[in-house]
Amino acid sequence: MTDALVLGGGLAGSASAIMLARSGRSVALVERESGPHHKICGEFLSIEARDHLEALGIDPAALGGTPIDMVELASGTQLVRARLPFTAIGLSRYRLDEVLLERADQAGVDVCRGVRVASMDGHRVSTSGGDREAGAILLATGKHRIRGDRTEADGGTDPFVGFKMHFRLAPSTCRALAGTIRLVLFDGGYAGLQPVEDDTANLCLVIRKDRLGELGGSWDAVLAMLDTLPHCGDLLRDAEPLMDRPATIANLAYGIAPRPAMADGIFPLGDRACMTASLTGDGMALALRSGFVAAACIAQGGSVRDYHERHAREVHGQVRRAMALQHFQESRILRLAGLGLLGAFPGLLRQLAQATRLRRWA
Ligand SMILES: Cc1cc2nc3c(=O)[nH]c(=O)nc-3n(C[C@H](O)[C@H](O)[C@H](O)COP(=O)(O)OP(=O)(O)OC[C@H]3O[C@@H](n4cnc5c(N)ncnc54)[C@H](O)[C@@H]3O)c2cc1C
Structure with missing residues (x-):
């Protein structure tokens, strides 16, 4: 106990x-994976994420992460480029999540690896x-539900599927992509390519899901589709895949999850509380x-209701703006018109990147 x-x-x-x-509580953490593992993620650490990591004593650049200060947005033959309003870092989750667990262990948390949660009552x-x-249960299993956890997915009727793969790019592509995240919008989805650590x-x-089905459903078919896109195919040509197979996840439940009717003392965190549109990298x-927020509430003797209220104040604005952007990009007409506008006024892309940020942690 x-x-x-x-x-x-x-x-x-x-x-x-x-x-x-750190606030003096006794804490145990159970994680089903026993060692480093890949996770579906663009691995773009925004300035707000960096602030939090810094507060935890972690400098992602010192872990080998690559600074990223340019963003490129492409759709069809159009490509718009702008300087980001901050410097982000590209760092793999394979590395970052392990360092966080090490820090937890150093802070005195009883970290139990290779232990799977089956159910809760x-x-x-x-x-x-x-x-x-x-006394307090912090539900932080990401996109994975646990039997009895009472959270609900809010993924709508046609949810998304995610893929992720690490590549070693051709030297000329590495140079072209240095310090840059390229976001490519296409019918039914979007892709992001950026450098992370170790020249990867x-x-x-x-x-x-329906677009994936039309393509044939396989990763090879997705790659073949990307190859036909003007500002994507060229980057992936001669790229060497570094994972046996892509990491994949289905039924991405974007949006704000309905508040579960839970016993007091059970705190849904991270993707169990809400999943913002991946496009904004936040x-x-x-x-x-x-x-x-949950740790502060617990340390101050606050209830789950206090947590939900403060959490909503902190993050729901970002989720709504990010989801609006995701819906906007799903319409081909709006997407092309938007890219045209951004092409005429490239400063707008920088402002868009700024407007879809979480308020910084003070
Ligand atoms: C396609 C895509 C791209 C994204 N790109 C970005 C990006 O570029 N930048 C960004 O900031 N965000 C991005 N995100 C969002 C980001 O990856 C997630 O919001 C974030 O990982 C959520 O963290 P979490 O702690 O809630 O869950 P996770 O990081 O998923 O952690 C959950 C943990 O719980 C463990 N677990 C699961 N089930 C059990 C169980 N039964 N028992 C024990 N342990 C269990 C898992 O192994 C895992 O370690 C992206 C998301 C998607 C889908």
């Missing part, structure tokens, strides 16, 4: 565990390592913020 039990050792889980341990949690109980590039994309900041 600990003061707090964190389910899931991703960004939200590790951040909340570290902050709670109020404050009683059943895991592959036995049953556990705690991450390709991450989101595609509607999901990691939101996940970290939820961990900070």
Whole structure:
């Protein structure tokens, strides 16, 4: 029995565990993976995400992350380029999540790796390592639901599928992409390509399930489609895949999850509370913020209701703006008109990047 039990050792889980341990609480964290692993993510660490990591004593640049200060937005034959209003970092989740778990361990958290949560019933949690109980349960299993967790997906009727693959790019492409994230919008989805650590590039994309079906449903078919896109195919030519197969996830439930009717003391964090549109590259900041907010509420003796209210004030504005942008880009006419406008006034792209940020952590 600990003061707090964190389910899931991703960004939200590790951040909340570290902050709670720092406030003197006894904390255990269970993570089903026993070692480093790839996660579906564009791996673009925004300035807000960097602020949170800094507060946790982590400098992503010192971990080998690549500074990114340019954004390119492409659709059809159009391409718009602008300087970002901040310097982001490209760093793989394979590396980042491990360092967070190490920090949690150093902060005194009882980190249990290779332990899967099977179900929960109020404050009683059943895991592959036995049953556990705690005063506060922090539900941080990302996109994965746990039997009995009472959270609901809000993915609509035609949810998205995500893919991610690391590549070693051709030297000329590496030079062209240095310090840049390129976002390519296409019918039914979008892809992002950017450098991460060790001269590696991450390709991450989101595609509607029906569009994926039209393409034939396979990763090879997705790559073949990307190859036909004017500002994408050239980047991936002669690229060497560095993972055996892409990481994939289905049923991406974008939006703000309805508040679950839960017993007090159960805090849904990160993607279990809301999933912002991936296009804005701020999901990691939101996940970290939820961990900070939950830890602060628990440390101050606040209730889950207090947590939901503060969490909503902090993050829901960003989610709404990001979702509006995602819906906008889904219409081909609006997308092309938008790109035309951004092409005429490139400063607008920088403003758009600024407008879809989470408020910075003070
Ligand atoms: C396609 C795509 C691209 C994205 N790109 C970006 C980007 O570029 N920048 C950005 O900031 N955000 C991005 N995001 C968002 C970001 O990846 C997520 O919002 C963030 O990872 C959420 O963190 P989390 O801690 O809630 O969940 P996660 O990081 O997914 O962590 C959940 C943890 O729980 C563990 N777990 C799951 N089930 C169990 C179980 N039963 N028992 C024990 N452990 C369990 C998992 O192994 C995992 O470690 C993207 C998202 C998508 C889908």
